[in-house]
Amino acid sequence: MKQTAGQHPNRRPYSAAVPGEAAALRPPSFLFWSAVHVLCCLVSAALGFRFSRLLFLLLFSPASHHHHLHNHHHHVHPLRQPPAAVIPFPPPPPPAVAGRVGVGRHGIRVRPWPRPDPAEVARAHEILVRLQQEQRLRYGVKDPRPVIVVTPTYARTFQALHLTGLLHSLMLVPYPLTWLVVEAGGISNETAALLAHSSLPVVHLPFHEDMPVLWNDRHRFEARMRLRALRVIRERRLDGIVVFADDSNVHTMELFDEIQKVQWMGALSVGILAHSAAPDATAKRQQRASEQETSPLPIQGPACNSSGQLIGWHTFNSLPYAKKAATFVGDGVTVLPTKLEWAGFVLNSRLLWKEAEGKPNWARDLDEVGISGEEIESPLDLLKDASFVEPLGNCGKMVLLWWLRAEARYDSKFPTRWVIDPPLEIVVPAKRTPWPDAPPDLPYQTIANEGGHVEKHVSKKVRSSRSKRSSHNKKKHETHVDTQVSEMSGAQEK
């Protein structure tokens, strides 16, 4: 019946309001019971709690089966009946007579240990996985094509952060996937170790030049690395949809469902996460002001008219960030994307093949691209005519991936393969303690810390020596503790 809460808080009062409802039946026992009821009410008002349940529990609990509800005469006085023991533990005897479900107060059955059983939870998750698989078969993409992911990378501090994230995203993609990883500086053990964590088929391609430090050069360098991967696709005649996934970008799973719709070349909206890395109060205020003027998040992607046809491109407006743009890697300010990022485009790999059935003539042959020093800025340079690009994601209204560049300083060190070997011995307080052999500060940092720089240098020495001493003490203390522990354990064993 009316199960939505709040619609019927006052159901019972009607019975009091209506005259003559049960006027016909007024046996003398009714008067007696109402007198008893009044007496009990007065007693419980005096005591301060309802003693009836306690009383009934004591008087009636062994014989609680007999009272129930065989015929409807009992229904006249429902509230005065002895209740089935309404105790949570253990479950009370079931009130129903065979074949007839009774009205009246029933016990609330609670099992003694109402906690979830982990085996059942695991089984439920298996069921969910299987059901979702079936849903995808039924309603999802029909005849999905394999996905080819092209990622340029190189070994640096943040590589583990970005590449692991991308790796896990790609492992969730439900379609057959081939991952082409192009590494600048040749194949390194770092990258190989990270890639070995995945179960995906990875093609690890070396690119024998080092990654440049300036961002402008870097964008062009990455384009050349991607072209290298595209040439490999062409050579091996890999089939599928090519996605340009940069290792620091963030991709949604819906992206991989959406790109299945592409015929030859598609364009997606990319959200640009370009904000400064340094926690600078003035920069934040300026940014907030500028954000209020423009849209909340800059988006690159296709622009459509009202009938859904591609008419142009939303590109990145770099004017608000002109003064704060990063020039080299790790300088702590905003990294800006190019006008149109590669990540926002997807291709059918047959577009790259030498010969393919139905290959359109508005695509340039890959062998002619990039030779004789031609600058490749975006995938649109691979085409003769850019108007045939298909807008995806509800004509660019859905943002399915985000572009982000966050890098540490180009000369920052990190433990190889993120394994700390030998284990750290010195415990150093975290706040304001400089590393003993930190590299010299970059120009902008010294300007900020002009006053305190010399003092810091002096205190550094003092603190480090103190810490060394303290660590020595700590070591002693530790050994002392160790012996204590071993003594204790020895005592226990005895």
Added chain:
Amino acid sequence: MGSGTWILALLVLQSVFDGIYGLEQEVNHRTERISGSAGDVLEDDPVGRLKVFVYELPSKYNKKILHKDPRCLNHMFAAEIYMNRFLLSSPVRTLNPEEADWFYAPVYTTCDLTPNGLPLPFKSPRMMRSAIELISTNWPYWNRTEGADHFFVVPHDFGACFHYQEEKAIERGILHLLKRATLVQTFGQRNHVCLKDGSITIPPYAPPQKMQTHLIPPDTPRSIFVYFRGLFYDVGNDPEGGYYARGARASVWENFKNNPLFDISTDHPTTYYEDMQRAVFCLCPLGWAPWSPRLVEAVVFGCIPVVIADDIVLPFADAIPWEEIGVFVAEEDVPKLDTILTSIPIEVILRKQRLLANPSMKQAMLFPQPAQPGDAFHQILNGLARKLPHDEGVYLKPGQKILNWTAGPVGDLKPW
């Protein structure tokens, strides 16, 4: 030579038939046909199988009441109003009572609402009695059969017992004058005074347009295992629990409030319909009465209904094989609900989802305006058509009287 060509012809024919059969198999793999104990009757067309004569009662029995309170069109008891509107313009209606198989009197007994919107049933018996007195004096058809070929729509909590409290409803019993008539009601419980043999159980009214606007793409993965939103304790009327829902809802809460698989709460989210479409199982426990619009919502949104109500009779039980579509859990087994649900084999769950995805199943639960083929209106007519032809006992011999016009509580005999 001749035999060779015969064999070739046979092979060709066989491959053709296999092809057709294969296609059918493929279609069946997606959605299964639903057939209950009465056979494959969900898509039957009642037109031509029966004729219904609608009595023209004075508007005080229907239009005036609706005019006084138009909220009656949206609440879960609105089936009586929409059934009347459907019959008035249906091809099944006949203006010649001599050729009618069934007679219908449109009386809106569930439209006397409190300020909160709850129907008061106290005047309903008198209203029904007054309507029957009218039709028995103005037309000869009631006295001919004492109502055995008449049907009434009584969508209230306990049907024609006309009370919201179960004890009082059982005490009153079905209105005596309706003893021989066919009742079309939402309440259904086996071995209960308020469900008589031959009644047609219908789903409660749920607004089809509102549900339509909350549909989400079907490829949204179903990630909620069990879903329920509603009361567990009716604090206003039964603060200790144990009375409301026979303690079953309270039991669900106490056992599973900490279970991560159960998304249950008393919240009122705006995304209620969307959440149901993201759930695999939707609990449909009894409340003060065993039926609820939750069943309709679960079926429309493809969530497998978990019915926790002993001896309940679900809508159109002879046309829809509810055992194969929903999961039935006895009230005493509620503490084991998680074990029960996780131990259902995956093929059974997939089959239930396929049956629920059948559009004729969803259509049979709805009362769309205007009426569409296969909807609840047509299922009611199909049910009435299946009861035809009337057997001998329906027509009374001259002078025979079965109904006692003075039976029932004294208060019911007052005029309305």
